[in-house]
Amino acid sequence: MITRDQLATLLDRLVEKNKVIAPVSDNRGVVRYTAIRTAGDVAWEFDRAKVPPKSHFLPQTEELYCYDTTGGELRIEPVPAAGRAVVFGVHPCDLRAIAALDPVFDGVFKDVYYLDKRERTVVVGLACKQVLPGCFCRSYGIEPTDGEGADLMLTEVGDRYYAEILTPKGEALVREFPELFSDGGVEEGRRGKEALSRELAGQFQREVDLTGVKEKVDTMFEHPYWQEVARKCIGCGICTYLCPTCHCFDIIENHSGHRGSRLRCWDSCMFTDFTLHTSSHNPRSTKKERVRNRFLHKLSYHNERYGLAGCVGCGRCVAECPVNIDITKIIADIKEVD
Amino acid sequence: MGNVENCLLPxxxxxxxxxxxxxxxxxxxxxxxxPEVMANWRNKPGQLAMISLFGAGEAMFSISSSPTQRDYLEFTIRKAGVVTKALHSLEEGGKIGIRGPYGNGFPFDLMKGRxxxxxxxxxxxxxxxxxxEFMLDDQNRADFGxxxxLYGARSSDDLxxxxxxxxxxxxxxxxxVxxxxxxxxxxxxxxxxxxxAYLEEVGPKGEGKVAVLCGPPIMIKFVLVGLEKLGFKDEMIYSTLELRMKCGVxxxxxxxxxxxxxxxEGPVFDLVQIKELPPEF
Amino acid sequence: MKAVIDNLRREAVRLLANDEVKMVIGYGEGTDASRTTPYFASTPEQSAAFTWGPLCANNLAKHLLDYRYEDTRLAVVVKGCDSRGINRLLQDLQFPRERLVVLGVPCGGQLDRNLIAPEIPPGARLQGIEDTGKVYVLVTDKGRLSFPKDRFLMPKCYLCETNMPVVADFMAGDPVPSPAREGSDRTAEVNEIEALDVAARSSFWDNEFSRCLRCNACRNVCPACSCKECVFEQAVPGWQQSGIIGSKANSLPENMVFHLVRMFHVIGRCVDCGECERVCPVDIPLRLLYRKTLKDAHILYGAGTPGMSTEVQSPLSEFSPEDPEEFM
Known part of the structure; x- marks a missing residue:
């Protein structure tokens, strides 16, 4: 168990030697995972961060390497590896989303930028305290108190947090600051967590039945339904940028004279230029193809490649889509259409 | 293999x-x-590499030299976009970056004896x-029949x-030829x-034979019709697909x-696979 | 409200049944009680799903651009503010008048989703909306929810200029009172920012632009952003070759270039429909930026809000000898 004050102390102590990323609210109340200077920066009462914590592992703009071509020579310098970091306050849906991203950046070709941050980052999970109208993680088998994927999982119970050590990294973190954690009231904490879990389970407004959805959607590539969805779509990047499992990126040039660097930037399959060839041929030339690709990626392709769901039911796209394209409705419609 | 430690680093x-x-x-x-990178570089025919022009960007190209040629790599590149324009402005001695090799390459083992x-x-x-070039190389020639x-271009200059x-x-x-x-x-x-049309005129018999194609989509479309008539089997027809790439990995x-x-999984697919793919390329 | 919906559906059925239009673009039921969704009907039967009310914030004029190169005739439902966008598209020759049927709806103000959503009980299903004059009542299966108009409308509605469409081939209802607040000053917020010193103004916008996600929602929802290919998506704009300006990199200079280029681009074309501000996922006060240009265009050229009619040219698309020219 750890009290709020002790947790604040923990974050303050961690800041001394680590980059500490936590939900921070900006001047307009928009919460994102941002590096904090003190525990005072943390938006303790946040519900769901607008931008998911993937922004730590896959920053929106990230320098990959620098180069210098002065005098006709070529020198390429990789950017030094990231240091130790702690990401605090990751909700269960976003924990699951990180797990969904891991195999993308691992595999035969290892993405050292992502994997290095994953290895050197301790993920401190935080159970949800409420279910928002767009949330449907439960349909993906996630409970809003699940710690799966966290190194250390915290659940607010009364005026304290019930802390569960789930990995060696989590254990090392607790061992580093033994004075901040106590064993007293652990049983009460466990029961509190169970009660919270039961309470939250009853709060879901959106539930989808995923049975047979992948199989059905795999037969729907040519279905006119996608045109229907695409008519509404304005082709912005909100759904992809706020999606905790979307990982598409561009690599761009940033140079001045002979020196420069290459940056990796978030990109979106919703954008017209995403798949545009130099020849001007575009395999996904209209919104229909782009919308279809996104939903097939979420509901089939990711699963097919990695055996993991490509959606975690965080509800961000549901909440923020300017034209109310709602993936829970899409899933329901897929089951319905002929 | 090329850069194994950091697959995005040219x-x-x-x-x-x-x-x-x-x-x-x-x-x-x-x-x-x-020299160590050069000595250790291995690629299969038909594989790709990402070429970097510093100040312009990266683009993916197939390696046009045979892997049996161990002293250098060759890329055959048309001036078309930002990166290729920058490449074409370079002279001998110019510096570029390369990362790869990427993709599956041609399954030449399946073509042996044919x-x-x-x-x-x-x-x-x-x-x-x-x-x-790989098949014609002395060390491999006996493996293939x-x-x-059959090669065509718009004009003699375009050959x-x-x-x-x-x-x-x-x-x-x-x-x-x-x-x-x-x-x-x-x-x-x-x-x-x-x-x-020339393919139909020449009329090579398709039985037991492998066909490997690459060219503009309109050519591929009609060549496939011709190959079917000549008796080539779908699983013996290979083509390469081209899509915009940024990471290659x-x-x-x-x-x-x-x-x-x-x-x-590409760029080489056999016709059975291509027919199974959703028509989005 | 119900009468307007019935009129709208009837007209949509008529237009589609007589083959006068191929498609009607309007509003359909949303996936929760706080909103609607753009809805496209191509058959008379589908027209039964059209709805209308104070949850119809989307400016549907933008969707016309998807069909500008086709030869089909379309009908679109517009509120007063949206209708200015129609006039602008017509003026810019982005959509031909003869292919367009404008279905006007009288708007008494749109509810602000951010304000009403927290008040709606979890899982409530919307059954109807009543307008009592001062209050919108959302009738749901979990009770009647009252939203007084003086507190729950979108901020833009309190400054409403035209709550009845300025262009319409068919009106689905009689005029209703404007939600505009008596004596409200449309330039008040702009004046406040202008009153700050340069450093404070700069830091205000630096802060806002640095928060931008570069999702392009503001651009993509904007009826004034009608370019077939946006300058930020051109494969090789000349000025992009020597730097990253205009790339997808998220940095303050990049973001500022994006927003300021867009701002300059929509001067005289922005109809102040406020869609950019509504869709921004990080709540950047974009409308404030564009209202500054509206104010300046008014002071410099005497220009009114663009799109009020198709007669008045946009100030930057015509030259008059009386134009101010202190820069010469």
């Missing part, structure tokens, strides 16, 4: 030789600056050339690898006509056709 390389192919296509012969027909159009001969090459196509390959034992251009020219003594999300990434 390795410095130098243009050793620029061989003009057509008015807007050059073959670039390059070597890695680090006759192979290559059908190429324009710059589409580049990836085929890596496999043709007759090699036939790539003229020396090989017109002089060298036809002289090799058990190797036949048919060349055509779309429209008649005064100085051109060879065949005139489109590739698919299955992460940037651009080159997927259905759940397959062309940079990982």
């Amino acid at each position: 390795l410095p390389a130098t243009i050793q030789k620029i061989i003009p192919e057509t008015s807007d296509v050059n073959t670039y012969r390059v070597t890695f600056d680090d 006759d192979v027909l290559f059908v190429g159009g324009g710059i589409g001969l580049a990836p085929l050339r890596s496999l043709i 007759k090699i036939e090459v 790539c690898f003229k020396q090989a196509v017109l002089e060298d390959w036809p002289k090799r034992p058990n190797c036949e 048919w060349t055509t251009i779309d429209r008649a020219e005064d100085a051109w003594k060879g065949h005139v006509g489109f590739v698919p 299955g992460k940037c999300g651009r080159c997927n056709i259905g759940h397959k990434f062309v940079c990982l």
